[in-house]
Amino acid sequence: MKRLLLVLLTLLLPVSAFGLEKEVAPIDAAGRSDKEASLPEYFVPPPPFSEGIYPCSQCHEGMPVNPKRRVLKDFHTDIELKNHAEDQRWCLDCHNANNRDVLRLVSGKVIRFEESYYLCGQCHGTIFRDWKAGVHGKRTGEWNGKKVYRLCVHCHNPHQPRFKPLEPKPPPVKPSHIK
Amino acid sequence: MSEQSGRAKRARGLSRRRFLKGAASGVAALAIPVQAADAMTWEAFFQRHFREMNDAEKSDVVARLEKEYAEKYGVSFNISTHEALPGVKFGYGLDLSRCIGCRRCVYACVGENNQSRDPQIHWISVLRFRKGDKWVNDLENSEKYYNPETVPEPGYFYMPVQCQQCENPPCVKACPTQATWKDEDDGIVVIDYNWCIGCRYCMAACPYGARHFNWTRPGIPKEELNPNTHYLGNRPRYVGVVEKCTFCIQRTRNDPGRYPACVEICPVGARKFGNLLDPNSEIRYCIEKKRVFRLKEDLNTQPKFFYFFAT
Numbered sequence: 001m002k003r004l005l006l007v008l009l010t011l012l013l014p015v016s017a018f019g020l021e022k023e024v025a026p027i028d029a030a031g032r033s034d035k036e037a038s039l040p041e042y043f044v045p046p047p048p049f050s051e052g053i054y055p056c057s058q059c060h061e062g063m064p065v066n067p068k069r070r071v072l073k074d075f076h077t078d079i080e081l082k083n084h085a086e087d088q089r090w091c092l093d094c095h096n097a098n099n100r101d102v103l104r105l106v107s108g109k110v111i112r113f114e115e116s117y118y119l120c121g122q123c124h125g126t127i128f129r130d131w132k133a134g135v136h137g138k139r140t141g142e143w144n145g146k147k148v149y150r151l152c153v154h155c156h157n158p159h160q161p162r163f164k165p166l167e168p169k170p171p172p173v174k175p176s177h178i179k
Numbered sequence: 180m181s182e183q184s185g186r187a188k189r190a191r192g193l194s195r196r197r198f199l200k201g202a203a204s205g206v207a208a209l210a211i212p213v214q215a216a217d218a219m220t221w222e223a224f225f226q227r228h229f230r231e232m233n234d235a236e237k238s239d240v241v242a243r244l245e246k247e248y249a250e251k252y253g254v255s256f257n258i259s260t261h262e263a264l265p266g267v268k269f270g271y272g273l274d275l276s277r278c279i280g281c282r283r284c285v286y287a288c289v290g291e292n293n294q295s296r297d298p299q300i301h302w303i304s305v306l307r308f309r310k311g312d313k314w315v316n317d318l319e320n321s322e323k324y325y326n327p328e329t330v331p332e333p334g335y336f337y338m339p340v341q342c343q344q345c346e347n348p349p350c351v352k353a354c355p356t357q358a359t360w361k362d363e364d365d366g367i368v369v370i371d372y373n374w375c376i377g378c379r380y381c382m383a384a385c386p387y388g389a390r391h392f393n394w395t396r397p398g399i400p401k402e403e404l405n406p407n408t409h410y411l412g413n414r415p416r417y418v419g420v421v422e423k424c425t426f427c428i429q430r431t432r433n434d435p436g437r438y439p440a441c442v443e444i445c446p447v448g449a450r451k452f453g454n455l456l457d458p459n460s461e462i463r464y465c466i467e468k469k470r471v472f473r474l475k476e477d478l479n480t481q482p483k484f485f486y487f488f489a490t
Contacts, residue, residue, distance in 0.1 A: 126490055134461040135272075135469075136489065138448035143460075144267075145435025155447070165329035166446065169282035173299045174324060 042132075042149045043141075047113045054113070056100035065097045082160040094119055094158070120152040219243055228357065229371045229410070240373075241410065248415060256406045258414050261432045263364035269426050270462040271439075271484045272451035272471075273339060280305050280330045280337030284441035284450065288341075291427060291440035292413040293405055295397030302391065302424045303341045303441065310334055316475070318388075341441075342389040342424035343474060343482030344368055350381035350390060359421075366455075366483055367426055369411035377419035386475050387482075390423045426452070455483065 047054075059075070069090050072079065081089070096104040103119050104110050111118050121128030130136035134147060137155065141147040155163060222243055227236065241258045248256045285303045294300045306321035308314040314321070318340070331337070348361055348368050358374035359381055361367070382390040396418045408414040409429035416422050427439035431452070437443070442450040453460030462485070465471060469487040476482075 130464075130468075130489060133464045135274075135451060135464055136448065138445060139461075140438060140443045142435035143431060143438050143453050144264075150448075163279075163447065165331065166279065166281045167328065168280060168326065168330045169286050171282075171324040171326045172285075172301050172304070 270455035277449035287444035297398035346481035353384035
């Protein structure tokens with residue numbers, strides 16, 4: 001019995017230590033923990049906002065917050081949630097209710113639109129991991145120098161993320177047609 | 180019997196006068212370069228093999244070629260002879276689960292690498308396969324001329340093929356003049372267009388159909404020429420020489436060096452490029468974390484071009 005307790009104790013110790021560490025993790029000025037601050041910086045072009053839509057506060061400032069799921073009739077009528085678990089989520093799951101100029105994570109933490117990859121990465125963890133390594137998604141720049149990443153939303157419309165089909169470039173000339 | 184007598188008659192018919200005449204015109208033909216006067220022709224004729232040249236000789240050759248190209252194309256070219264970077268071996272990754280077969284890479288490559296527009300030369304071929312069909316060892320039965328309204332088409336997938344930059348390249352073994360070789364450092368298989376005699380043995384030897392021949396002088400509109408070139412890469416080619424992908428040697432063999440043109444254009448980010456010797460490179464990540472294969476591995480060509488499937 002004593003031995004069993006001892007084993008249990010040794011098993012529990014690292015867990016509690018981990019819990020403690022998590023609580024005291026220091027936060028820097030930008031509200032980022034040490035772990036986040038040590039992440040490499042991703043050079044991304046500005047988010048692809050529709051013309052004139054940002055900052056959101058120019059309209060939403062002072063507007064009462066209505067968290068109810070409904071058909072939008074006055075504004076944002078072009079936004080349709082499709083192929084992205086639309087039955088399980090609504091605007092304010094990702095958009096921040098109190099300050100519309102930022103996004104919010106499930107944890108309640110707010111992030112800038114330029115960091116929206118953290119938002120997508122909450123569910124798409126394996127893709128996020130590949131993206132950070134430069135393997136998911138388009139990257140340009142220098143293979144041994146400065147690399148330009150793209151935000152998820154540069155290729156995937158966040159409300160309808162499926163990649164849109166493209167018109168192919170012309171096929172090669174058949175050898176029989178070469179003069 | 181009659182044939183023999185005919186030959187004898189012909190031999191007798193070759194008079195002293197006709198022989199001398201023939202010999203004289205032969206010498207005249209040989210002397211044409213002298214008449215064309217310029218030292219440039221002689222220099223080109225006696226140019227040494229690229230790998231035997233020292234730096235001074237290389238810069239002489241580059242100066243001569245830049246002058247020649249300026250006269251020929253009316254565009255001022257910059258021809259680099261950069262050697263491989265230390266500690267670098269290039270590798271390429273292509274994500275087959277992302278490629279949508281849009282052929283943007285094909286035309287980005289044509290523009291970057293001064294390929295002939297007319298007659299058409301493409302260094303990249305995008306092959307289409309029906310899902311579920313026999314495919315990877317059956318390239319001949321793939322479709323290269325698909326032309327739907329939009330891609331990807333349901334029920335199909337796409338595999339772009341270009342030079343696989345083999346570690347054990349059959350094309351290099353086939354070349355009778357050593358005009359093509361694999362750089363022992365960064366591993367790019369290159370061609371010296373001034374050394375190639377156009378025998379096309381390398382084309383027959385390549386199992387990937389990656390090499391292409393200039394049947395005529397390349398036809399490129401002047402305004403579409405890319406003047407930033409490498410001697411072993413995208414400088415304008417001559418009639419009668421073979422060419423192929425060099426991983427954009429003019430971009431990549433620099434520090435810092437840009438990604439190849441096909442990597443930069445790919446709208447779905449299916450193309451990955453990097454240093455195989457750097458454990459933190461994208462290509463190493465692909466090889467270590469993804470399901471990777473190389474085309475026609477059983478031929479022991481050991482390509483440095485890795486196809487993979489990302490999740």
